[in-house]
Amino acid sequence: MSRTTMIRPVNPQPARSTMPWGxxxxxxxxxxxxxxxFPASLLAAPPSAPANFAVTIEGGFVVFSWxxxxxxxxxxxxxxxxxxxxxxxxxxxxxxxxxxxxxTLGGGFRFSIAAVTSAGEASPPxxxxxFSFPADLPRFVGAEACARCHEQKVNDWRVSGHPYKLMPAxxxxxxxxxxxxxxxxxxxxxxxxxxxxxxxxxxxxGFIITxxxxxxxxxxxxxxxxxxxxxxxxxxxxxxPYDCGSCHTTGxxxxxNQDGRPGIKGTWVSGGITCxxxxxxxxxxxxxxxxxxxxxxxxxxxxxxxxxxxxADSIPASGGFIRHxxxxxxxxxxxxxxxxxxxxxxxxxxxxxxxxxxRTCESCHSQQAQDFTGSAMQRLGVRCQNCHMPKAMKSxxxxxxxxxxxxxxxxxxxxxxxxxxxxxxxxxxxxxxxxEFACLSCHxxxxxxxxxxxxxxxxxxxxxSTAMAR
Ligand code: HEC
Ligand code: HEC
Ligand code: HEC
Ligand code: HEC
Ligand code: HEC
Ligand code: HEC
Ligand code: HEC
Ligand code: HEC
Numbered sequence: 001m002s003r004t005t006m007i008r009p010v011n012p013q014p015a016r017s018t019m020p021w022g023x024x025x026x027x028x029x030x031x032x033x034x035x036x037x038f039p040a041s042l043l044a045a046p047p048s049a050p051a052n053f054a055v056t057i058e059g060g061f062v063v064f065s066w067x068x069x070x071x072x073x074x075x076x077x078x079x080x081x082x083x084x085x086x087x088x089x090x091x092x093x094x095x096x097x098x099x100x101x102x103x104t105l106g107g108g109f110r111f112s113i114a115a116v117t118s119a120g121e122a123s124p125p126x127x128x129x130x131f132s133f134p135a136d137l138p139r140f141v142g143a144e145a146c147a148r149c150h151e152q153k154v155n156d157w158r159v160s161g162h163p164y165k166l167m168p169a170x171x172x173x174x175x176x177x178x179x180x181x182x183x184x185x186x187x188x189x190x191x192x193x194x195x196x197x198x199x200x201x202x203x204x205x206g207f208i209i210t211x212x213x214x215x216x217x218x219x220x221x222x223x224x225x226x227x228x229x230x231x232x233x234x235x236x237x238x239x240x241p242y243d244c245g246s247c248h249t250t251g252x253x254x255x256x257n258q259d260g261r262p263g264i265k266g267t268w269v270s271g272g273i274t275c276x277x278x279x280x281x282x283x284x285x286x287x288x289x290x291x292x293x294x295x296x297x298x299x300x301x302x303x304x305x306x307x308x309x310x311x312a313d314s315i316p317a318s319g320g321f322i323r324h325x326x327x328x329x330x331x332x333x334x335x336x337x338x339x340x341x342x343x344x345x346x347x348x349x350x351x352x353x354x355x356x357x358x359r360t361c362e363s364c365h366s367q368q369a370q371d372f373t374g375s376a377m378q379r380l381g382v383r384c385q386n387c388h389m390p391k392a393m394k395s396x397x398x399x400x401x402x403x404x405x406x407x408x409x410x411x412x413x414x415x416x417x418x419x420x421x422x423x424x425x426x427x428x429x430x431x432x433x434x435x436e437f438a439c440l441s442c443h444x445x446x447x448x449x450x451x452x453x454x455x456x457x458x459x460x461x462x463x464x465s466t467a468m469a470r
Contacts, residue, residue, distance in 0.1 A: 045071070046117070046121045046122065046123055046124075047069040047071040047073070047074050047115040047116075047117060047121070047122075047123040048069050048070065048071065048115070048123055048124075049069065049114065049115070049123045049124045049125060049126050050066040050067055050068065050069050050077065050095075050113050050114070050115055050123070050126045051066065051067040051126065051127075052065075052066060052067050052126075052127075053065075053066040053111070053112060053113050053126035053127050053128075053129060054066070054129065055111055055129045055131045057134065057137065058098065059138055059280040059281050059295075060100055060137060060138045060139060060140055060251065060276075060280065060281025060283075061098040061099060061100055061251075061253075061281075062098070062099050062100075062101055062131075062133065062137075063096060063097075063098045063099075064079065064091075064096060064097055064098075064099065064111070064113070065095060065096035066095055066096070066113050066126055067095065068095050068115075069115035069123055071115070071117070073117045073118060073119075074093065074115045074116070074117060075093060075116060075117055075118040076090050076091070076092050076093050076115075076116050077090075077091050077092070077093070077094070077095075077113050077114065077115055077116065078090055078091070078113065078114050078115075078116050078122065079091050079111060079112075079113055080111065080112045080113070080114065080125060081109060081110070081111050082109070082110050083107075083108045083109035083110060084105065084106060084108070084109070089255070089256075090116075091113075091254075091255045092254070092255070094254065097253065097254045097255050098252075098253055098254070099253045099255065100140065100251045100253055100267075100269055101133050101137070103139065105133040106132065106133060106135075107132035107133070108130075108132060109130070109131045109132065109133070110128055110129070110130050110131070111128065111129045111131055112125035112126050112127065112128045112129070113125070113126045114126065136284075137281075138280065138281035138282070138283050138284050138293075139281055139283035140250065140251045140269040140270070140274075140276050140281045140282070140283075141276070141281075141282055141283045141286055142270060142274065142276075143157065143158075143163070143274050143275050145282065145283075145286045146275050146282065146286065148286075149286075149289060153275075153350050154275075156348070156350040156351045156352075156355075157275065157350045157351075159352055160350065160351055160352040160353075160356075161195045161196050161352065161353075162272060162273035162274075162277075163272040163273065163274060164193075164194065164195040164272060165192075165193060165195070165247075165248045165249075165271065165272045165273055166190055166191075166192055166245075166248045166249055166271035166272055167190060167191045167194070167271060167272070168189070168190055168271060169185050169188040169189060169190065169191065172188070172190075172191035172194065173185045175194065177191060177194045177199050177224065178224060179201070180201060180209060180212040180221060180222050180224070180231065181212045181213050181214070181221065182212050182213050182214050182215070182216045183201070183209065183212070183216070187203060187204060188201050188202065188203065188204075188209075189202045189203065189204050189206060189259070189261060190202040190242075190271065192208070192242070192244070192248065194224070194226070196226065197225070197226060197227070197324070197395040197396040197405060197406070198223050198224060198225050198226060198395060198396035199223070199224045199226070200222065200223050200224075200234060201222065202242055202261075202263070202264075203263070204261070205261055205262055205263045206241070206242055206257060206258070206259070206261025206262055206263030206264035207239060207240060207241055207242065207262075207263030208222075208234075208235070208240040208241070208242055208263070209222050210222050210234065210235050210236055210237055210238050210239070210240050211236075211237055219233070219236035219237030220232075220233030220234075220236035220237070221233065222234055222236070223396070225396040225397050226396070227396060227397055227399075227405060228397060230397070232396070232397070240263075241263045241264070241265055242263055242264045242265065243265040243266070245258070245264070245265065245266045245267075245268055246266070246306075247305070247306040247325075248271070248272070248273070249268035249269075249270065249271050249272065249273075249277075250268060250269055250270050250271075250272065250273060250274040250276055250277040251268050251269025251270065251276070251277075251281070252266055252267070252268045253266055253267045253268070254266050255267070273306075278297070278302060278349065279294050279295055279296065280294065280295045282294055298342055298344050299342055300328060300331060300332075300337070300342045300343045302343075303327070303328060303343040303344075303349070304328035304332075306325075307325060307326070307327040307328045307343075308325070308326065308327075308328040308329055309323055309325050309326045309329060310329075312328055312329050312332050313329075313332065313333075314329065314428055315329045315330060315333060315410075315428055315429040315430075315431070316329070316427065316428060316429075317422050317423075317426060317427060317428055317429045318426065318427065319394065319398070319426075320398075320402075320422070320426070321392060321393060321394035321398065321404040322392050322393040322394070322404075322408065322429045323393065323394070324393050324394060324395035324406050325395075326393065327343075327409050328343075330393075330408055330409040330410045330429075331343065331409045333410060333431040334409060334410050334411045334412060334431070335411065335412055336409075336411060345359055346358065346359050361384040361385070361388070362384070365384075368384075368459050369384075371459035371460045371463075372384070372459040372460070374463050375459060375460055375461050375462055375463045376461055376462025376463070377461065377462070382442075385407065386441075386442070387413065387433075387438045387439065387458075388411050388412075388413060388433065388438070389407040389408050389409065389411065390402075390403070390407070390408060390433060390437045390438055390441055391403050391404045391405055391406060391407055391408070391441070392404060392408040392410070392421070392429075392433060392437045393405070393406035393407070393408055394406065400441075400444065401436075401440065401444070402436045402437050402440050402441055403441045408433060408437070410429075410431060410432060410433050411433070412431070412432045412433065413432060413433045413434075413435070413438050414430075414432035414433065414434055414435075415435065415452065415455040416452070417435070417448055417449055417452035419432065419434045419435070420434065421433070421434040421436065421437060434448075435448050435451040435452055435455065436448050436451075438451070439451040
């Protein structure tokens with residue numbers, strides 16, 4: 001999987017129009033609107049030049065940043081570049097972007113940035129930066145290059161979910177993933193997911209497929225659910241660009257379109273979460289084995305880059321479940337974050353979840369573990385996680401009442417019968433598991449009142465043998 005995109009002009013028109021008619025049209029439009037009572041100051045002036053434009057290097061990325069022009073009608077920014085190649089590149093409405101340059105880009109580039117209004121009027125250029133792409137910029141070399149010295153890590157990672165997050169069709173077609181009705185593998189560019197919960201599909205144009213059936217005109221039935229082999233509706237009928245690359249790919253840049261497919265926002269070096277997503281571009285380290293030439297970040301912030309939905313201090317919910325992709329939102333609301341644990345305190349980040357647990361609950365909560373050992377539920381195979389980490393989150397399907405398909409990391413159980421899992425509008429979760437979720441997944445024939453009556457001394461429930469031994 002090598003990148004095929006390069007910095008190149010996507011907008012062949014020069015920044016400032018050389019056609020007097022274009023400018024005249026704008027003046028006439030302004031005159032008309034002023035005549036209609038619009039304040040002239042809002043319409044006439046071109047935006048001011050973006051300030052403090054800078055080009056810096058961060059790992060394998062070249063980072064362009066600037067300050068927003070204050071005018072309200074700025075619609076996007078345009079990078080002006082000259083050197084071995086030259087042109088203009090619309091980079092959208094943002095104030096920074098990172099870019100993984102192809103190895104061939106060399107020295108002698110000059111960059112500046114301009115703000116452009118929705119009417120196409122450009123500001124004067126920012127300060128100009130002279131820049132050479134360094135020959136020794138760390139490169140993304142792929143997991144194969146790590147396997148030579150870290151074979152076990154690569155083998156563990158290969159059977160975990162991270163590498164499979166975004167698969168080109170030529171790889172995905174070898175996995176047991178069915179296609180939506182009306183499509184063959186030749187119609188698919190990428191499969192999104194399809195490892196643990198669900199798969200979605202991208203057409204050759206890079207848009208997510210949202211219409212299916214023989215004539216590909218029926219909205220929905222476009223998400224395949226692995227757990228029960230059903231199809232459900234994801235954004236049925238919507239023209240849905242793939243703007244998900246920041247969490248699903250490695251060496252991601254916000255600009256341009258991968259493989260030139262218009263529906264894909266951004267470009268990447270490889271699909272999926274590879275070693276170098278978490279450890280940074282690894283060419284220098286892989287060449288030398290020097291541990292100081294690679295990064296290792298053991299904080300929950302690293303995982304939270306992707307396992308967070310929206311702001312980490314809220315827990316978005318919908319349809320009676322916490323939404324998926326929120327492990328870090330939940331973790332931050334749990335007693336474990338307060339106590340200074342990180343994700344990797346419990347998880348080996350290279351392993352599939354079920355094989356990844358390096359610290360068990362019992363290893364830290366010895367009192368509860370001792371109480372629980374020999375209890376009725378423990379003897380029948382109930383585990384700490386069944387009550388403390390129930391599937392209160394939903395990714396693909398609701399299994400039944402109070403059972404989604406992703407385990408929660410809130411951990412604390414509120415034993416009150418009046419406790420509410422969600423805010424009144426149902427759009428946020430509170431910060432503890434309630435008894436419906438902790439107990440009724442197994443005790444489906446009971447209710448919350450029953451659970452609340454039985455919660456006292458729950459860990460040691462039915463522990464006759466020890467009681468007699470005392
Ligand atoms: C030529 C052998 C070699 C290759 C290839 C190699 N490494 Fe290493 N790596 C080492 C050695 C030696 C160490 C230090 C001992 C250890 O921690 O295993 C190390 C340590 C590390 C560490 C820990 C650094 C720290 O701060 O403790 C990380 C992370 C790492 N490697 C990642 C990678 C990744 C990712 C790749 C592929 C891009 C890679 N390595 C390729 C030899 C190699
Ligand atoms: C902020 C990071 C982030 C963004 C943005 C994001 N995802 Fe994800 N996605 C995740 C994480 C983390 C998971 C796995 C954890 C979970 O679902 O609880 C996931 C899981 C998935 C899965 C299930 C994978 C499987 O193997 O079952 C699919 C499908 C998916 N995402 C599709 C999308 C689509 C489509 C978009 C864009 C419209 C998107 N995601 C945007 C982080 C993200
Ligand atoms: C999802 C993020 C992530 C991915 C993907 C990942 N690592 Fe790591 N890696 C980490 C974290 C976090 C640590 C530190 C773990 C800790 O502190 O317990 C680490 C530690 C390491 C270490 C140091 C030894 C150790 O176990 O602490 C090596 C070597 C390493 N990783 C190599 C790799 C290789 C090779 C790959 C690809 C096959 C890879 N990693 C993929 C997050 C990741
Ligand atoms: C670049 C984004 C990203 C980062 C960083 C990241 N993850 Fe993930 N993670 C994902 C996505 C996306 C999925 C869903 C993959 C799939 O199932 O297709 C996932 C799935 C998982 C899974 C479940 C899949 C499995 O293999 O069983 C675990 C566990 C996990 N991540 C733990 C971690 C931990 C721990 C860290 C930090 C060390 C981390 N992740 C960092 C994006 C990320
Ligand atoms: C590395 C040690 C560690 C591991 C592993 C761990 N915990 Fe904790 N846990 C703590 C600490 C520290 C606290 C906060 C102090 C306290 O209340 O004991 C805590 C708090 C809690 C609380 C809230 C306690 C209260 O008084 O409200 C619950 C419930 C809990 N943990 C359950 C679990 C479960 C279930 C697991 C396994 C999935 C687990 N813990 C794994 C260290 C750990
Ligand atoms: C059958 C469900 C269930 C199982 C299994 C279970 N717990 Fe609990 N646990 C609870 C409930 C309910 C509470 C809340 C009790 C309260 O606040 O009165 C609780 C409370 C806790 C607390 C908070 C402090 C306390 O003792 O009240 C910790 C820590 C804890 N459990 C750890 C564990 C560990 C570790 C395991 C596995 C060895 C485990 N639990 C197994 C239901 C369970
Ligand atoms: C106290 C220990 C603990 C901490 C801290 C922790 N996890 Fe987990 N996590 C678990 C356990 C236990 C499981 C269940 C593993 C299994 O499938 O048996 C799990 C499962 C997961 C899963 C898979 C969920 C599913 O239902 O398939 C993901 C994803 C995940 N953790 C991500 C994270 C991330 C990201 C963080 C940090 C924000 C984190 N975890 C912190 C213990 C922990
Ligand atoms: C993973 C499944 C599971 C979960 C979750 C679970 N239980 Fe149980 N529970 C069992 C099994 C299995 C038994 C033993 C068989 C039986 O008697 O139904 C049992 C037995 C009991 C009993 C004694 C027998 C009875 O039905 O009166 C009580 C009381 C009980 N559980 C309460 C709870 C409470 C309260 C919770 C939540 C805090 C809970 N359980 C969560 C599986 C579970």
